Amino acid sequence: MSKKSFRQAINEAMRLEMRRDPRVIIMGEDVAGGQGGSSGVVDAWGGVLGVTKGLYTEFGPERVLDTPITEASYIGAAAGAAATGLRPVAELMFVDFVGCCLDQIMNQAAKFRYMFGGKARTPLVIRAMFGAGFNAAAQHSQALYPLFTHIPGLKVVIPSSPYEAKGLLIEAIRDDDPVIFLEHKVMYDDEEEVPDEAYTIPFGEANLTREGDDVTIVAFGRMVKLANEAADKLERQGISCTVIDPRTTSPLDRDTILDCVADTGRLVIVDESSPRCNMAADISALVAEEAFDALKAPIRRVIPPHTPVPFASVLESLYLPDAAKIEAAVKAVMNHKVTEAA
Amino acid sequence: MSKKSFRQAINEAMRLEMRRDPRVIIMGEDVAGGQGGSSGVVDAWGGVLGVTKGLYTEFGPERVLDTPITEASYIGAAAGAAATGLRPVAELMFVDFVGCCLDQIMNQAAKFRYMFGGKARTPLVIRAMFGAGFNAAAQHSQALYPLFTHIPGLKVVIPSSPYEAKGLLIEAIRDDDPVIFLEHKVMYDDEEEVPDEAYTIPFGEANLTREGDDVTIVAFGRMVKLANEAADKLERQGISCTVIDPRTTSPLDRDTILDCVADTGRLVIVDESSPRCNMAADISALVAEEAFDALKAPIRRVIPPHTPVPFASVLESLYLPDAAKIEAAVKAVMNHKVTEAA
Amino acid sequence: MQIARETLLRSYRAMRTIRDFEERLHVEFATGEIPGFVHLYCGEEASGVGVCANLTDNDTISSTHRGHGHCIAKGVEVSGMMAEIYGKSTGVCRGKGGSMHIADLSRGMLGANGIVGGGPPLMCGAALSHKTLKDGGVAVAFYGDGASNEGSTLESLNLATVWKLPVVFVVEDNGYGEATGSSFAVAGTQKARAEGFGMPYMECDGSDFFAVYQTAGEAIAHARAGNGPVMLHVHLARWYGHFEGDAMTYRAAGEVAEAKRDHDCLELFRKKVTEAGLLEHSDLDAIDEAVRDEIESSVIAAKAAPLPGPADLLADVYVRY
Amino acid sequence: MQIARETLLRSYRAMRTIRDFEERLHVEFATGEIPGFVHLYCGEEASGVGVCANLTDNDTISSTHRGHGHCIAKGVEVSGMMAEIYGKSTGVCRGKGGSMHIADLSRGMLGANGIVGGGPPLMCGAALSHKTLKDGGVAVAFYGDGASNEGSTLESLNLATVWKLPVVFVVEDNGYGEATGSSFAVAGTQKARAEGFGMPYMECDGSDFFAVYQTAGEAIAHARAGNGPVMLHVHLARWYGHFEGDAMTYRAAGEVAEAKRDHDCLELFRKKVTEAGLLEHSDLDAIDEAVRDEIESSVIAAKAAPLPGPADLLADVYVRY
Ligand SMILES: Cc1ncc(C[n+]2csc(CCOP(=O)(O)OP(=O)(O)O)c2C)c(N)n1
Ligand SMILES: Cc1ncc(C[n+]2csc(CCOP(=O)(O)OP(=O)(O)O)c2C)c(N)n1
Numbered sequence A, B: 001m002s003k004k005s006f007r008q009a010i011n012e013a014m015r016l017e018m019r020r021d022p023r024v025i026i027m028g029e030d031v032a033g034g035q036g037g038s039s040g041v042v043d044a045w046g047g048v049l050g051v052t053k054g055l056y057t058e059f060g061p062e063r064v065l066d067t068p069i070t071e072a073s074y075i076g077a078a079a080g081a082a083a084t085g086l087r088p089v090a091e092l093m094f095v096d097f098v099g100c101c102l103d104q105i106m107n108q109a110a111k112f113r114y115m116f117g118g119k120a121r122t123p124l125v126i127r128a129m130f131g132a133g134f135n136a137a138a139q140h141s142q143a144l145y146p147l148f149t150h151i152p153g154l155k156v157v158i159p160s161s162p163y164e165a166k167g168l169l170i171e172a173i174r175d176d177d178p179v180i181f182l183e184h185k186v187m188y189d190d191e192e193e194v195p196d197e198a199y200t201i202p203f204g205e206a207n208l209t210r211e212g213d214d215v216t217i218v219a220f221g222r223m224v225k226l227a228n229e230a231a232d233k234l235e236r237q238g239i240s241c242t243v244i245d246p247r248t249t250s251p252l253d254r255d256t257i258l259d260c261v262a263d264t265g266r267l268v269i270v271d272e273s274s275p276r277c278n279m280a281a282d283i284s285a286l287v288a289e290e291a292f293d294a295l296k297a298p299i300r301r302v303i304p305p306h307t308p309v310p311f312a313s314v315l316e317s318l319y320l321p322d323a324a325k326i327e328a329a330v331k332a333v334m335n336h337k338v339t340e341a342a
Numbered sequence C, D: 001m002q003i004a005r006e007t008l009l010r011s012y013r014a015m016r017t018i019r020d021f022e023e024r025l026h027v028e029f030a031t032g033e034i035p036g037f038v039h040l041y042c043g044e045e046a047s048g049v050g051v052c053a054n055l056t057d058n059d060t061i062s063s064t065h066r067g068h069g070h071c072i073a074k075g076v077e078v079s080g081m082m083a084e085i086y087g088k089s090t091g092v093c094r095g096k097g098g099s100m101h102i103a104d105l106s107r108g109m110l111g112a113n114g115i116v117g118g119g120p121p122l123m124c125g126a127a128l129s130h131k132t133l134k135d136g137g138v139a140v141a142f143y144g145d146g147a148s149n150e151g152s153t154l155e156s157l158n159l160a161t162v163w164k165l166p167v168v169f170v171v172e173d174n175g176y177g178e179a180t181g182s183s184f185a186v187a188g189t190q191k192a193r194a195e196g197f198g199m200p201y202m203e204c205d206g207s208d209f210f211a212v213y214q215t216a217g218e219a220i221a222h223a224r225a226g227n228g229p230v231m232l233h234v235h236l237a238r239w240y241g242h243f244e245g246d247a248m249t250y251r252a253a254g255e256v257a258e259a260k261r262d263h264d265c266l267e268l269f270r271k272k273v274t275e276a277g278l279l280e281h282s283d284l285d286a287i288d289e290a291v292r293d294e295i296e297s298s299v300i301a302a303k304a305a306p307l308p309g310p311a312d313l314l315a316d317v318y319v320r321y
């Protein structure tokens, strides 16, 4: 056990699994870096933000494969390799680049098993960074997990801390289905205590990061921390919140969410993805259908506006959910007065 | 005015707009067909299901462009042409093929205007057929409109009849933003009275296909007809329904939906797209946030299971929403008894 | 070229099976009983069979929307294929895939594919498995002239060279992608494209089993020996429409007739092997008859087979969820 | 080769502007005041400027993540660019695009692009506009050696030939895509790829303005005359890291130093024009000074400019919604 960053935790998950299982390989653009360079230095980058650093040195070119800038072919290759005996962890760098390889994810990897009548296994992990807050502008700041969650056949993981990241990534690598593993780019330097050994966190089991009586907050990834910050403040004002980190959007731990709403009767969902057809909508609909009678107030969503992610810091901050917006939403549902007979 | 099929209505919309504005061009795989063939017959296909038939003959090769099978480059070309003075209507054939060109739609066409500070216009229409019911299996039967609806910068149109198709497509072609126009492949032979001249149907204005007191049903595309069939049956059983066809999922006519729910207090949403993060969720969340106090019962969704679309007819029928499932959902919300104090 | 008698018999049988399978589908489709899209491989049999005669179950292939021939050539069981096309629970994919998604991983057949250009990236991956696991296998991506323009295909040519993968890219060039001629849609040449991505190029007449068998043999041997990818360009003609129901007005009247008359791979095979004294007419006639029976009973069985049930709808989306 | 004095002066000024703009950004970035990713074009100036010296506002270009040079070469206003990079409301994109999305359609500049391979399809479209509207314009897609492998790029080479579009594909080959050398990532050759897609290939030394200007002139004239697309392969070196913050450990110690010493396009230009008596040192010095002032005041103005406000967040997603 020692303090590890989100980056280190993810790196360690891959390293341990590569040691454990020779079929685990990693690939992606500059996951080592330096191939074909004039200095002869390999593992020059270890990923564009250094997440795979050192893996090339330990596992060599047969298991750490740099790729040309050709997402369709290498993500497809990862899918094909997964269906034929390897367990690839492919890095898509920015999740925004899924536009260049969606077919291989959506129509190939995700559908093999079903289309082939249950006869295929595709133990593929696709890692990508997502999210706003880095001034990376419209093409490098999207969340996009609703797209993946929408597609049957995929599993979708959004770790909210270093500890979560390590356990969930090891689970993802050992899982026999295609998994999209999304790392918030603003979190790579976040630190917390993380065990040195391998451990897994099962999919579809939400983490109750705090329990309260008044309002249930569901949040994803980086938003979990913000939700807890808001809950801290609210606590001091006498409002007690449950904060749920679902960990995986697909499968989704429906029961925990429904149970908590049954207890609190109020729900706020925090989602940094674009507002239409997103996870906030997905969970709201679940609750409005399955826990309707428990609801004492409208379901509030803390979500960005329906715009691309803007570049300027000042706009990006306005765009993103934050603790103040969450706090306001919680107060709004607490203050809700029924205006009409239900 | 005369009876026209969905196919003819769409064809006519393109033809009239091409006559009206020389900047309107169409492109796609086999939108004419026969280029490079040994018989010398051009316009051999007029689209894989004959929707663009005859346009080549009238407008010639400069305005009806067959493409190689390269969706990224020709959809991107359509976007580039739209930003530089033309008004392309590009056919993607099956919407499932968006996996091969999503980047050009999501990161290029949809974002130009915002990223460029309002200085671009991209009057692009992408037509594609969607939906199950044709035994076309998992890679040729998806709905996928939630993906497009999720992306800021796109407009998304789903016509529910020949009349609707013609008016909405003309509107789409005259619109200055990128529009995704989705045609249900099972509807091409549906017929109804359609005016011969050009007319437009504005985006973001839902069509109340019937009005009732008890339950509001929102349905899209082919589901509108099924919702009305169910409503007919329910009417005879004393249950009176409003059926809303939003026509466009983006922009969405929120007001009409909220008003109707305010009146009926009950909502059923019929959506044939995959169930997670879909339009049913989107509308449910809207209502659970904005019309909560009016709700007398849980919001029910009539949606497919979280599986790829199966091939066999018997499975595909089980997969899809139908009138019977809609009827059952309406009855369920009518029969809802509050089990817990709200 | 020396070819074992066993290989000749097996290859002829595979080609005949494809032919009869497809022509029977053509007839059955017209009755309206077969659902969905059906793309026939008829006329192209020698390509799939000539290539796959150089492969074992340890090797992997990917196919296309026009996949029946590759499946049969790679050893997928015919009655399971027929049942699949009829959407029955006895189908190789339990009725959930249909014509465009027939697969059998136990045979190294990673699926027909409804997406043009879907297969080449997958075969880079299969080749990577073979290379990494050092199992001696090679991967073969079959794709059409139309698919040769797709970005996914072109990227894969590059990736395969960069990673020096044991993969053979077989361009089955029948001159058309749907209703569009390759003389319109394919700029430049396949040969120059192979060079553009640094790989050897070979080509052959796809109606001549022996030409395909030998050329593919060289290509596959090259890849198998660890020398990297090869492009094999096979010249073909398709005998039916793009899919069943296509009137083919884009093709000259005599085009198909000529292909049938002068380039029937089965006739050419029979002529060659009998003239060379490698096989007797009676050997081939016996195969013809056996195949006729096999197809007949596969259709009867498919029609009689049970439909999938509600449990099948939800099964097998995930290994575990 | 005859080049008008006006063109020489304008081109030198553009190259000097790019150089100073970029080197100033390098300094300013280190202070932490500039948000986001910044990719410098320094060292590659003669390519963008040599190509664009053959274009007018009626022609269209697309650029890449490394877009500042192309923007300046195509005439985008420098102070608006600087303000954009600082995320200010006076930026050409009102602070909503940033370094990777600078565009100015009134100058025929359809944007830097954060997506590798994003531009070539767009330029097929711009070329289609020029061809259809018969306005005499051509389109130029700038992209890197790394981008030359992307499916979207390769598909576009094919589409451009099939449609016989007035487009020039300019491969700016600086030997690296991020930290990966093109000797690893690019199989085959650009020349063979051009042939693979049926288009003429030209190449030139990207540190020599005159070589670029002339070769690009021929390529553009070919396209403008209606003869279809051309590939122009420009050999370059980048002087800084892939993005600001890159330590460049993958490059040999002397690589950049040598490029700066022997292949500085500004030095080479100065030497050529003064030796040939086309311009005086004083002409160039005057430009150097003017540019120095321009960049200085653009930075001062950018720093002082107002931030965008809440209304900007919601504005301009659509023309109408
Ligand atoms: C990505 C994608 N685009 C378009 C299609 C529609 N489509 C199916 S087959 C086909 C033609 C393929 O031509 P070719 O590769 O030459 O194969 P052939 O049909 O001649 O065997 C097309 C365009 C598709 N299935 N997938
Ligand atoms: C589709 C996509 N994949 C990957 C990236 C990340 N990326 C940005 S620049 C770059 C390298 C591009 O290399 P090259 O085309 O040679 O241009 P250069 O940077 O050398 O100018 C990469 C991989 C991206 N922006 N888009």
Ligand SMILES: [Mg+2]
Binding pocket: C144, C145, C146, C172, C173, C174, C175, C176, C177, C178
């Ligand atoms: Mg073909």
Ligand SMILES: [Mg+2]
Binding pocket: D144, D145, D146, D172, D173, D174, D175, D176, D177, D178
């Ligand atoms: Mg480069």
